[in-house]
Amino acid sequence: xxxxxxxxxxxxxxxxxxxxxxxxxxxxxxxxxxxxxxxxxxxxxxxxxxxxxxxxxxxxxxxxxxxxxxxxxxxxxxxxxxxxxxxxxxxxxxxxxxxxxxxxxxxxxxxxxxxxxxxxxxxxxxxxxxxxxxxxxxxxxxxxxxxxxxxxxxxxxxxxxxxxxxx
Amino acid sequence: xxxxxxxxxxxxxxxxxxxxxxxxxxxxxxxxxxxxxxxxxxxxxxxxxxxxxxxxxxxxxxxxxxxxxxxxxxxxxxxxxxxxxxxxxxxxxxxxxxxxxxxxxxxxxxxxxxxxxxxxxxxxxxxxxxxxxxxxxxx
Numbered sequence: 001x002x003x004x005x006x007x008x009x010x011x012x013x014x015x016x017x018x019x020x021x022x023x024x025x026x027x028x029x030x031x032x033x034x035x036x037x038x039x040x041x042x043x044x045x046x047x048x049x050x051x052x053x054x055x056x057x058x059x060x061x062x063x064x065x066x067x068x069x070x071x072x073x074x075x076x077x078x079x080x081x082x083x084x085x086x087x088x089x090x091x092x093x094x095x096x097x098x099x100x101x102x103x104x105x106x107x108x109x110x111x112x113x114x115x116x117x118x119x120x121x122x123x124x125x126x127x128x129x130x131x132x133x134x135x136x137x138x139x140x141x142x143x144x145x146x147x148x149x150x151x152x153x154x155x156x157x158x159x160x161x162x163x164x165x166x167x
Numbered sequence: 168x169x170x171x172x173x174x175x176x177x178x179x180x181x182x183x184x185x186x187x188x189x190x191x192x193x194x195x196x197x198x199x200x201x202x203x204x205x206x207x208x209x210x211x212x213x214x215x216x217x218x219x220x221x222x223x224x225x226x227x228x229x230x231x232x233x234x235x236x237x238x239x240x241x242x243x244x245x246x247x248x249x250x251x252x253x254x255x256x257x258x259x260x261x262x263x264x265x266x267x268x269x270x271x272x273x274x275x276x277x278x279x280x281x282x283x284x285x286x287x288x289x290x291x292x293x294x295x296x297x298x299x300x301x302x303x304x305x306x
Contacts, residue, residue, distance in 0.1 A: 024211075024212060025209075025210060025211070025212075025218070026206060026207055026208070026209040026210075026212060026218075027207070027208050027209060027210050027217075027218035027220060027221060029207075030207040030208060031220075050181060051181050051182060051184075051185040052181070052182055052185075053180070053181040053182060054180050054181075054182050054183070054228075055180070055244075056179055056180070056181065060244075061182075062180060062181075062182035062183070062224065062227075062228075063224075063227040063228075063231075063244075063245040063248070064182060064186075064220070064221075064223055064224020064225070064227045064228060065182055065224065067220055067223040067224065067227060067248065067250075068218065068220025068221065068223060068224060069220070070220075071218070071219050071220045071223065072218070072220060075210075101212070101213045102213075103213065104210070104211045104213075106211075106252070106255075107219040107252050108251070108252060109249065109250060109251045109252065110219060110223065110249070110250050110252075111247065111248070111249040111250075112223075112245075112247060112248050112249075113246075113247050114244065114245045114246060114247065114248075117244070
């Protein structure tokens, strides 16, 4: 039996793949959105910035910022779930990821529930792929700030999956 | 038919300014807001298409402006917003959203909106939303 793969090598592969994916979305960079990874679980992080405010009187995050954060998290989760299997099985390498542009899912529709005012502080989001077929996917996203149990927004979206060249 | 309240409403929104939104028309429950294509707003660099979230922000702002232009409006906030993306917006082209607040109850405003690029006959997205509605006389 071959020895287990060194942990640093595993982490490097996964973290580099995730960075390549997130860096491929300019709008995520514009909003300052990053992702934390624990195994295959991703948490989107939206660090507070003054430009994200919609209502300066309250103040509150702009509804469009919240919708954007949820949609970016849904797309990254969906693409990550697709990449993970290929990456771990060795069918996809970091080299081929660097050479070939990533093909991202396209949003068909997206519905956002604004549950609470978005406070002027960091936000977090996690997405769950409820169905992922060859062509269509359905994803649910939840976002919170100080308390994981007190969501400030949630969303459901449907996506058209990119047609893969291999696999 | 423009009212100073909705106009100051959009100018006072830092995120609307960050996306370069321009209020073109507002009044009587209708609003039109546009924004330029910008490489920083792209969702997929292989196509250069603007991210859905940026279009959503435009539609949300436009919906809010339409609600604020209804007689007696004091404040509003989005309750929910559904966006259908019909086609990719053409890279490089300005996107314009038009929203109509078509019904108001005591506490809720209902809004429909569309967004288009240079091809105004074929919308890139449509939206429906519910917004909170508070009236001046309620205060």
